Amino acid sequence: MKQWLYCLMAVLLAPPLGANEMPLNMTQGVTEISGKVYDLHMIILYICCVIGLIVFGIMIYSMIYHRKSKGAVAANFHESTKVEIAWTVIPFIILIGMAIPATKTLIAMEDPSNADLTVKITGSQWKWHYSYFNEGVEFYSILSTPREQIDGNAIKSDTYLLEVDKPLVLPINRKVRFLMTSDDVIHSWWVPAFAVKKDANPGFINEAWTKIDKPGIYRGQCAELCGKDHGFMPVVVQALPEADYDAWLADQKNLAKNAQAAAQAALSETLSKDELMTQGEQIYMARCAACHQPNGAGLPGVFPSLIGSPLIKGPVAGHIDIVLHGKPGTAMQAFDKQLTAKEIAAVVTYERNAWGNDTGDVIQAIDVSNAANGDAMPADTSASITNAIDETISVAVEAVAAQASDMAATVMPVDLTELSHEELMTEGLQVYTTSCAACHQATGAGLPGAFPSLIGSPIITGPVDEHIDIVRNGKPGTAMQAFASSLSPRQMAAVITYERNAWGNNSGDTVQATDVNSHGQ
Structure with missing residues (x-):
């Protein structure tokens, strides 16, 4: 025993x-x-x-x-x-x-007091911005894993998805205080070797600190589900001996001065369209393709397509402005501190001429600088702007005409014809493909984290009245829009019948136009 x-x-x-x-x-x-x-x-x-x-x-x-086999008898006692x-x-x-x-x-x-160095860390989708207080040094740190590895066309390295173009550089044997915030959603800066994991919340400042004992390269990543490219937001810290760090910091200050001089010199340069397109494509693939996709098609319902976009084909000033300052309330961030005027000019030129947009516009660095300073656009771009404005007005006129047509259509009799289950399924598939598949996908599987799956959904398999209500009136606070003004009762009945019986839902429900029409009264 x-x-x-x-x-x-x-x-x-x-x-x-x-x-x-x-x-x-x-x-x-x-x-x-x-x-x-x-x-x-x-x-x-x-x-x-x-x-x-x-x-x-x-x-x-x-x-x-x-x-029990040994004859044991359980003791009997209470309230001991x-x-x-x-x-x-x-x-x-x-x-x-x-x-x-x-x-x-x-x-x-939680004691960041008496720090020797303070670094502000700002998270944004999907990169980190580091700013060294009182040193005049700041930069963005972006994933540098080759696209070929991500797409599975090349052998993955040992640091796959844990490598960046510019690591955060820190000295050893010095207490470093971190101030963490975010430009958009909640991120979380995490380096396991430092035992530092702190959320970066928009509108708030969180504090953390570290004091590294050994030189080396230490890796981490965003530890908060921050969106589509959450897994592509690594943290890399290079810890240097104190003397080496001081030398690096001096070099960075010189580089910052040289970059300012180069940016100023670029304002007097005039690049050809081919040069701007080549540079613009490189910048787009590195900074924009994560959201708007390499082919400019975007992600329907999440990130808008740039192909034929009114913004891209509209006035140049509006295009430059949104790249410079972003768009509050959306994932479109400001690039005025991330890119130089020359780089913004290149990417704007590329977007306005790629994927069949073919506006013919050529933007120079001075145009971007003038826009950033609130100055008027130079005369050589006025013609393209005038054409763009004319096109915008034309689009607006067409929209008004379409709206008038819709208003006229509202007085026409509503088609409440009763259809068979098969007829509703056939028409419902057509309506779903044109009005719903962009968000919920052709398979009904949705886009996890953005658009819910319709396969086995409580709305789809639940009461029919609730399904009709959300299709007619949408759902406030979400991307689910109301279709009462864009689809007829018959079309809504068809698509509801289709959703309740497609992809294995098989509820057997048949919804008629009269059901939808009576629900709205």
Whole structure:
């Protein structure tokens, strides 16, 4: 029996004793705080193992020596004061033993005072912006994994999706204070080796700190589900000896001055359309394609298509303005601090002439600079702007005419013809393909995180009245629009019937135009 107990103790104690060698265990990291977090983790693990050893040991002992086959008779007692005290006091002591080291570690983690360096970290979809306080150095850090690896056309490297064009550079042996915020949605800056994981919330500033002990390159990533390219937002930190860091910082200051001089010189340059298109394509693929797609088609319902877009084919000034300043309330961010005037001119020229847009517009850096300063566009672009304005007016006139036609149509009799189930399914497929598939996909599977799946959906398989209501009136606060003004009762009845019976839903429901019409009255 003793041998079995020894074996049991070995099995329970072996994991914590060799935990620091296990690849799946928490790492010790390279900072004092990460060491404290690791020690706290191991303390809790040891406590859990001891509790497990005692509890399971007593259970096994009881099952072996107090089993029915040996004639054991269960004791019969009630309201034992000693037992009540024991199972209250012992857990309390255990919790206190866990709370003391945990509290000390948490207090140390939340103390960014007396920092030697402050870095502001701003998250945006999907990149990090680093700004060194009082140093005049700032830059964006963007994923640098080749597109071929992401598309599966090349062998993936060891740092796949964990590599950037410009890492955050920090000195060792100096306390670094982080101020974290966001330009759009909630992100989370996480570097496991530092034991730093802090949310970056729009409109708020969160604090964290680190003091790195060893030089090296340390990798992390955004730890918050921040949107479509969440998995493409890595964090890379390069820790340098203090002397090397000071030299790097001096170089960055010189580079910033040179960049300003180069940007100023670019204002007097006049590039050919081919040169702008070549440079613009490179910038677009690096900065814009994640949202608007490499082919400019965007992501319907999430990111607008640039092919034939009224903005792209409209006045140049409006196009430059949205690239410079973004569009509040949307995922379109401002690029005035991310790109130079020359780069913005190139990407605007590219967008206005790629994918069949073919406006013929050629934008120069001085145009972007003038727009940024609120100056009028130069005369050589006035003709294209005039043409664009004329086109915009024409589009507006057509829209008004279409609206008038719609208003006239409202006085026509409503088609409430009753159709067979098969006729409704056929017409419903056509209506769904033209009005719904852009968001919910042709398969009804939707787009996870953006547009819900219709396969087995509670709305689709639930009461018909609720389904009719959401199609007619939409759902406030979501991308689900109201179709009462764009589809007839017959069309809505057809598409509802189709959705309730397609993709395996098979509800058997047949909705008629009279059902939809009566619901709206």
